[in-house]
Amino acid sequence: MSSVAAGLIPIFLLMAVMLFVSWYMGSDARKNKTGDFAKEYFIGSRKLGGFVLAMTTVATYSSVSSFVGGPGQAWSVGFGWIYMSVVQVTALLLVLGVLGKKMAIVARRIDAVTVIDVIRHRYQSDLLAGLAAAIIVLFFGATMVAQFVGGAKLFEAVTGYSYMYGLVLFGITVVIFTAVGGFRGVAVTDAICAVCMLVGMVILLVAILKAGGGYSQIMEHISETKPQLLEPFSGGNMPLTLYISQWMLVGLFTIGLPQSVVRCMSYKDTKSLHNAILLGTIVIGAMNVGMNFIGVMANGVLTKDLAAYGGSVDNIIPKAIVASLPPVLAGITIIGPICASISTISSLLLTSSSSIIKDVFVYEREKRGKAVSQKTIGWMSQLMTLVLGIIVFVISINPPGVIWKINMFAFGGLESAFLCTFVLGLFWKRANRTGALLSMAGGTLAYCITMVLGFKLFGIHQILIGMAVSILGMVIGSVATKPTEKKVLDVYF
Amino acid sequence: MEKKEKEKQIRKEAKATLWAVAAIVVFWFLSGLGVSRIHVTVFHTPLWVITGCLGTWIFAIILTVFLIKKLYRNFDLDDEEGKDE
Numbered sequence: 216m217s218s219v220a221a222g223l224i225p226i227f228l229l230m231a232v233m234l235f236v237s238w239y240m241g242s243d244a245r246k247n248k249t250g251d252f253a254k255e256y257f258i259g260s261r262k263l264g265g266f267v268l269a270m271t272t273v274a275t276y277s278s279v280s281s282f283v284g285g286p287g288q289a290w291s292v293g294f295g296w297i298y299m300s301v302v303q304v305t306a307l308l309l310v311l312g313v314l315g316k317k318m319a320i321v322a323r324r325i326d327a328v329t330v331i332d333v334i335r336h337r338y339q340s341d342l343l344a345g346l347a348a349a350i351i352v353l354f355f356g357a358t359m360v361a362q363f364v365g366g367a368k369l370f371e372a373v374t375g376y377s378y379m380y381g382l383v384l385f386g387i388t389v390v391i392f393t394a395v396g397g398f399r400g401v402a403v404t405d406a407i408c409a410v411c412m413l414v415g416m417v418i419l420l421v422a423i424l425k426a427g428g429g430y431s432q433i434m435e436h437i438s439e440t441k442p443q444l445l446e447p448f449s450g451g452n453m454p455l456t457l458y459i460s461q462w463m464l465v466g467l468f469t470i471g472l473p474q475s476v477v478r479c480m481s482y483k484d485t486k487s488l489h490n491a492i493l494l495g496t497i498v499i500g501a502m503n504v505g506m507n508f509i510g511v512m513a514n515g516v517l518t519k520d521l522a523a524y525g526g527s528v529d530n531i532i533p534k535a536i537v538a539s540l541p542p543v544l545a546g547i548t549i550i551g552p553i554c555a556s557i558s559t560i561s562s563l564l565l566t567s568s569s570s571i572i573k574d575v576f577v578y579e580r581e582k583r584g585k586a587v588s589q590k591t592i593g594w595m596s597q598l599m600t601l602v603l604g605i606i607v608f609v610i611s612i613n614p615p616g617v618i619w620k621i622n623m624f625a626f627g628g629l630e631s632a633f634l635c636t637f638v639l640g641l642f643w644k645r646a647n648r649t650g651a652l653l654s655m656a657g658g659t660l661a662y663c664i665t666m667v668l669g670f671k672l673f674g675i676h677q678i679l680i681g682m683a684v685s686i687l688g689m690v691i692g693s694v695a696t697k698p699t700e701k702k703v704l705d706v707y708f
Numbered sequence: 709m710e711k712k713e714k715e716k717q718i719r720k721e722a723k724a725t726l727w728a729v730a731a732i733v734v735f736w737f738l739s740g741l742g743v744s745r746i747h748v749t750v751f752h753t754p755l756w757v758i759t760g761c762l763g764t765w766i767f768a769i770i771l772t773v774f775l776i777k778k779l780y781r782n783f784d785l786d787d788e789e790g791k792d793e
Contacts, residue, residue, distance in 0.1 A: 308725060
């Protein structure tokens with residue numbers, strides 16, 4: 216066996232482990248042991264412990280760009296990039312610390328399985344629930360394609376095998392294991408992914424330091440050739456407005472991301488939640504500081520201009536891996552970014568499928584008085600996950616340009632749509648249907664339109680406008696119209 | 709814990725968490741951009757890199773431990789009054 220082929224062994228092994236674990240984890244749902252398929256399949260019957268909750272939240276949140284594009288930027292602009300990415304240590308604290316318990320209690324009271332169940336009940340609006348489902352499916356779809364493409368490109372660059380080969384290898388695996396394993400399968404495979412990301416990171420760090428001649432030598436090289444990399448503003452490449460924008464976009468406002476909020480409904484008890492907040496904060500900091508530090512250190516291995524590396528920072532990490540590791544170890548290292556990619560895809564895929572099956576199909580049927588059996592929900596949920604996954608997979612083979620645009624809009628779009636709906640809905644009694652509709656529709660539209668036009672306020676990312684419109688919409692709409700009925704509010708306050 | 713008590717505790721925890729995050733923002737600013745005005749290098753590394761990046765991370769961990777030990781409380785997530793036992 217050639218050494219390059221040997222480099223594929225770790226990935227094959229990992230994919231086999233993922234399939235086995237998710238099949239095993241999904242067996243409870245399939246056998247319908249809990250008597251409620253949707254609750255088991257989409258939320259793991261609220262049984263997650265602290266370790267898995269921490270790891271699945273971090274893994275879902277850390278995407279392929281945390282492992283490839285981000286560190287590539289760190290190579291280019293220096294330590295300022297690490298300093299900027301460390302703002303993400305607030306992410307777990309915010310979503311689990313602020314929303315964690317409230318969401319868990321409410322979900323138990325109304326027997327909610329999806330975040331849209333909560334939105335529909337809190338605001339008593341099918342229109343809002345439908346809008347939320349549409350936004351989730353659209354933005355999650357584009358994000359999933361971007362994750363597939365990122366992972367497959369990295370696979371191609373590091374192993375030398377084709378893009379398509381990589382896409383089939385981990386793309387088909389992630390779609391199958393998500394469909395089979397449900398939430399519990401996704402959560403446990405996410406936890407495995409998070410551990411693999413950390414292991415891959417440590418191997419790469421050691422290798423790059425060694426290949427660059429040690430830390431002292433790399434730092435001396437940087438201070439001689441690119442001293443701006445040692446400055447927080449990186450000679451003008453990292454303006455203050457960028458720091459402020461990132462604090463909002465990847466720090467504070469991540470509290471509203473539905474793929475994180477759904478995790479608040481899935482854990483076992485408050486002790487698990489507390490453990491998850493601590494462990495998650497440790498791990499997310501380690502990953503962000505660690506990966507971007509690797510990016511800066513890659514300057515010791517890749518010493519030429521960006522143009523020499525194909526003109527894109529996305530090429531930096533793959534080239535650094537190839538330059539500093541033998542194929543077998545390179546094979547273990549790329550498991551990290553591939554895990555980052557599949558762990559994000561699996562969670563988004565499951566939430567998208569729950570939006571369609573549980574929030575639209577089952578709800579509409581039951582509203583018309585037609586009961587849907589557990590068995591039907593069972594096979595339809597798995598089939599929908601599979602079909603959605605295959606659609607995303609096929610689009611990823613040759614993604615049209617519009618997908619990239621939607622993907623660029625996704626993160627901020629989801630925050631503009633959902634932050635006020637969740638946070639104010641759970642903590643402000645006065646928040647009502649009109650406010651939420653104005654907030655969700657207005658915030659998302661304002662964000663997307665200003666993104667298209669490239670219009671900014673004070674040089675800060677458009678998320679500022681999206682969020683401002685979203686908050687205004689919620690406050691004005693809620694105050695101007697009559698409050699939600701007391702019977703509903705009693706569940707929340 | 710009763711429903712009302714839980715609600716009060718949840719609000720207290722949410723507020724404390726937001727204050728902790730605000731403290732992290734301030735710490736981040738002072739330990740990075742603030743410290744970068746002092747041109748000190750420790751083991752080939754500018755001091756602001758150590759305080760701003762590693763420091764912010766460690767500060768966040770310490771605050772999280774503090775919240776969990778001192779402010780967050782454990783309680784049943786199901787409503788006790790709803791139980792038949």
